[in-house]
Every structure is written in structure tokens, then in C-alpha cells.
Amino acid sequence: MEVFVKDIADKLENLAPIEYADSYDNVGLIVGFLHQKVKNILITLDLTEEVFYESINKKCNLIVSFHPIIYKSIKNITGKTFSERIIISALKHDISIYVIHTNLDLIWEGTSSYISKILNIKRKKVLLPKKGTIKKMITYVPIHYANKVRNSLFEAGAGNISNYSHCSYNFDGFGSYMGNKKTKPFSGKKEVFNMEKETCISVLFPSYKLNIIKEALFKSHPYEEVAYEIYNIENINHRIGIGFIGNLLEKMNEYDFLLLLKERMNFSFIRHSPFTKKEIRRVTMIPGSGRFGIEAAIKEKADVFISSDLKYHDFFKSEKKILIVDVGHYESEKLSKNLLKSFLYKNFTSISIYESKINTNPVKYFY
Numbered sequence: 001m002e003v004f005v006k007d008i009a010d011k012l013e014n015l016a017p018i019e020y021a022d023s024y025d026n027v028g029l030i031v032g033f034l035h036q037k038v039k040n041i042l043i044t045l046d047l048t049e050e051v052f053y054e055s056i057n058k059k060c061n062l063i064v065s066f067h068p069i070i071y072k073s074i075k076n077i078t079g080k081t082f083s084e085r086i087i088i089s090a091l092k093h094d095i096s097i098y099v100i101h102t103n104l105d106l107i108w109e110g111t112s113s114y115i116s117k118i119l120n121i122k123r124k125k126v127l128l129p130k131k132g133t134i135k136k137m138i139t140y141v142p143i144h145y146a147n148k149v150r151n152s153l154f155e156a157g158a159g160n161i162s163n164y165s166h167c168s169y170n171f172d173g174f175g176s177y178m179g180n181k182k183t184k185p186f187s188g189k190k191e192v193f194n195m196e197k198e199t200c201i202s203v204l205f206p207s208y209k210l211n212i213i214k215e216a217l218f219k220s221h222p223y224e225e226v227a228y229e230i231y232n233i234e235n236i237n238h239r240i241g242i243g244f245i246g247n248l249l250e251k252m253n254e255y256d257f258l259l260l261l262k263e264r265m266n267f268s269f270i271r272h273s274p275f276t277k278k279e280i281r282r283v284t285m286i287p288g289s290g291r292f293g294i295e296a297a298i299k300e301k302a303d304v305f306i307s308s309d310l311k312y313h314d315f316f317k318s319e320k321k322i323l324i325v326d327v328g329h330y331e332s333e334k335l336s337k338n339l340l341k342s343f344l345y346k347n348f349t350s351i352s353i354y355e356s357k358i359n360t361n362p363v364k365y366f367y
């Protein structure tokens with residue numbers, strides 16, 4: 001079966017909607033064509049020139065990279081930086097580059113799910129939930145069409161709350177209208193006042209599905225002019241956001257926990273605040289740069305906070321209440337390669353999917 005870049009992009013965006021990406025980020029297809037046929041895929045954490053040549057050797061014409069090579073807009077591409085040289089070579093060799101980054105960080109099935117399994121942690125919720133991920137739609141439907149409209153909203157992705165699907169609130173009442181002479185009213189006559197028995201349907205849906213939900217409403221609703229309201233709501237989805245909070249299946253002392261972290265995750269180097277002398281049970285983690293999560297971890301009464309790119313002064317925030325741990329940026333995110341490989345492998349069996357063999361960590365340790 002032929003696979004095109006668009007098929008890969010659609011699957012990845014279904015897993016991790018582009019709308020979840022941070023405003024500073026640059027995700028999606030950043031070089032190439034959606035209509036290009038994919039031969040093989042190379043997955044990498046960072047796209048370096050070495051990784052680019054690896055893609056040529058492995059006959060991959062699509063590179064899926066976790067970190068973008070372009071963050072800000074560029075005015076010219078002359079090969080003065082490695083990113084520009086990669087873009088030029090990618091265009092010459094017909095290689096597309098796709099990025100899935102902070103949108104992957106935000107989803108429940110992201111890198112955190114892998115890490116928590118490896119560390120035997122039962123995740124409870126995300127550490128920093130993303131705001132504005134849920135909207136509400138209220139619409140008014142002639143009573144005999146209520147089932148049809150409600151079902152089409154469910155099919156489009158509305159009405160899911162945690163482990164429940166098909167959630168809605170409904171009540172019957174009367175709607176009134178009078179169309180002018182240009183109208184073809186669903187019932188009654190034009191230019192005549194009409195009262196219609198209607199069902200009011202209210203559903204929640206993920207904000208990024210707004211257009212799909214509206215489309216489903218317009219397709220299934222029988223009126224010429226559909227009455228509906230969309231609301232932004234403050235409710236939080238505790239499964240969409242950065243990092244995680246969870247409990248170790250068995251509590252352990254700090255030394256043993258760091259040992260477990262080092263061995264299971266294959267970390268070469270761990271920096272940490274002074275031991276608090278408390279046992280570790282409640283674990284918080286933000287893979288990648290996560291110093292902004294320390295306060296939330298303390299507020300959640302976590303025993304440990306794990307992340308990377310922490311500064312000297314961040315470690316003082318521990319105040320013997322929490323063990324603050326820095327495991328390295330590359331190290332904390334390297335599992336995203338495995339995650340993406342197994343996801344794509346499950347969905348696309350007719351192409352070869354490789355993980356880059358290159359360790360792209362630009363930070364080296366001398367010890």
C-alpha cells in the first residue's frame with residue numbers, strides 16, 4: 001500500500017494535535033510536500049547533519065524529528081548554519097522533514113507514559129494541565145432529529161469525559177422563528193410565526209475539534225439556519241498537559257530511587273538537591289526543560305521532581321521538602337524516539353521505520 005507524507009502527518013496529528021504545541025514551537029511538516037510518497041522513515045530526537053546523512057544511507061525520504069530545526073522565521077537560506085544546510089540538502093534530495101514536539105509532550109500517551117511504565121509509576125494526572133482545551137456546544141434541534149444530531153456530534157468527537165463517552169445534557173422546550181420570503185422553513189410557512197418543539201443538546205468537546213464538530217452539526221441539523229452557541233470553559237482535562245504526577249508502586253529511599261532512575265533509564269549523570277531523608281513515593285516529572293514545574297511539584301507535595309536544564313538556584317527551592325533531580329535534556333527525552341517508532345510501526349506496515357542510531361546529545365560529560 002502506498003503511503004504519503006500526508007498519511008503520516010494525519011496519523012501523528014490525530015495522536016498529538018498540532019493545536020497543543022506551544023506558541024514558541026514549530027511543529028508539523030516543515031520541509032517537503034504532503035503529497036510525496038514515503039519510502040522509509042527515520043526518527044530522531046534532533047536533526048543534525050550526521051542524522052540527515054543517515055537518512056540518505058537508509059533510503060529514508062521522511063525524517064520525523066522531535067526537536068524542530070527552525071524555531072523562528074528565517075529571511076534567507078544560504079547554508080551559514082547547520083539547519084540551513086539541512087534544509088538545502090533536504091530539498092535537493094527530496095527528503096521531507098516533519099516535527100512533533102511540544103504537542104507530543106502534552107498528550108497522555110506521550111513520552112511520560114513510557115517513562116512511568118519503565119519506573120513502575122502509576123500516573124494520576126498531568127503536573128501542569130493545559131488551559132483552554134475544552135469547549136462546550138449548545139444547540140437546539142427539532143425533537144425528532146435530536147438523536148441524529150446528538151449521534152453525529154458524538155461521532156465527530158464530542159461527549160467524551162475521561163472514561164465516559166456519549167455524554168450530553170438534553171431537555172425539551174419550544175423554539176420560535178419566522179422566516180422572511182427568501183426562506184424555506186423546516187416546518188411551518190415563510191412569513192408566518194412558528195413554534196417548534198425542540199431538544200436543547202449540550203456537549204463538551206476538545207477545543208481543537210471545533211471545525212469538525214461544527215461541520216457535523218451543520219450536516220445533521222435539518223434547519224436552514226442552525227442555532228448554536230460555543231463556549232470556552234475553564235474546566236481542565238487532567239490528561240492534557242506537561243509532565244506527570246504518580247505514585248511508585250513501592251516506596252523507597254532516595255538513594256535507591258536515584259539508582260533505579262539511573263539504571264532503568266540508562267542515565268549517565270544525575271544532579272540532585274541534598275537528600276531530604278524522606279522516602280520517595282509521589283513522583284513528578286517533566287521530560288525536557290522543566291524548571292518552571294518545580295513550584296507545582298512542591299504544591300502537589302511530591303517527594304521528588306525530575307526534569308532537566310535546572311539552574312544552580314533551582315536546587316535551593318528544595319528546602320528539604322522535595323528531592324529535585326536533573327537527569328539531562330537529551331536523556332529525559334530520548335524515549336520519544338521509541339514511542340514514535342512503535343506508534344508509526346503499528347500504523348504503517350508497508351514501509352520501514354528506523355530510529356536514528358546517532359546520539360545527538362550536544363552535551364558531553366568529562367568524568
Ligand SMILES: [Zn+2]
Nearest residue numbers: 288289329333
Ligand atoms: Zn527537548
